[in-house]
Amino acid sequence: MTEKEKEQQLQPPQQQKQQPGIESEMRPRPKAEDKKRHASNKLLDQVALVTGGDSGIGRAVAILFAKEGADVAIVYLNEHDDAKETQRKIEEQDRKCILIPGDIGNEVFCKESVDRTVKEFGKLNLLVNNAAEQHPQDSIEQISAEQLERTFRTNIFSFFFMTKAALPHLEEGSAIINTTSVTAYKGSPKLLDYSATKGAIVAFTRSLALSLAEKGIRVNGVAPGPIWTPLIPSTFPPDEVASFGADTPLKRAGQPEEVANCYLFLASDDSSYMSGQILHPNGGEVVNG
Secondary structure (H helix, E strand, O other): OOHHHHHHOOOOOOOOOOOOOOHHHOOOOOOOOOOOOOOOOOOOOOEEEEEOOOOHHHHHHHHHHHHOOOEEEEEEOOOHHHHHHHHHHHHOOOOOEEEEEOOOOOHHHHHHHHHHHHHHHOOOOEEEEOOOOOOOOOOHHHOOHHHHHHHHHHHHHHHHHHHHHHHHHOOOOOEEEEEOOOHHHHOOOOOHHHHHHHHHHHHHHHHHHHHHHHHOOEEEEEOOOOEOOOOOOOOOOHHHHHOOOOOOOOOOOEOHHHHHHHHHHHHOHHHOOOOOOEEOOOOOOOOOO
């Protein structure tokens, strides 16, 4: 490691071999919960489904929703221990949580996830389309058709699948929140397919908001910048992980707990006059969004 790299090191170099990564193996662990925060029942007795809710931003959102009175269904791929930890933290808030493992790139699974949520909890008020994957490549020539399809299936097809399945159960006052990314606005030379899906999510959010406005269902999005989640050590080499977030105006990566408040705002009546909008917790990057 060069002297410059040592100066920029924000966390220990580390790497995981499988996406979307395991939060319990990260050092330091991401901060998913602001324990000083006092709840105000903004989501009392509502039901939320959060994809990618086992760890990272999804975990922080699920815990905060539970603190504010919601029961939560966590949809995740195969990170069972991380998911159980999220479930434990939700149940500490005296709220219910169910875990639904599977591949959100599969439309049948998405419908089964929504159906199970409604069966267990009796309703569905909030849908958070959050799960994603990314696979850096040095050039477009190295992106295989298989990688391209896989990234799009997870990152944007699943948003269509989950929304289609949830819509019959959503009523006036319900909310859909989609996770996009700062890369949708500023681009990323090594994440072409990932950035493309995140741009698609912005357009999907705006169009869906217009489509559902007459039903009183609000649709908004969140475009995080570099956030310290398991996706980072499972995506990038150790030296890049060590300096992850150093190139933002605030000179650090964000924590999941710093992003979760955006989702709470968009889920609650605090944002009752907002739809089709994107919030930007990104460390100070100024983007046109």
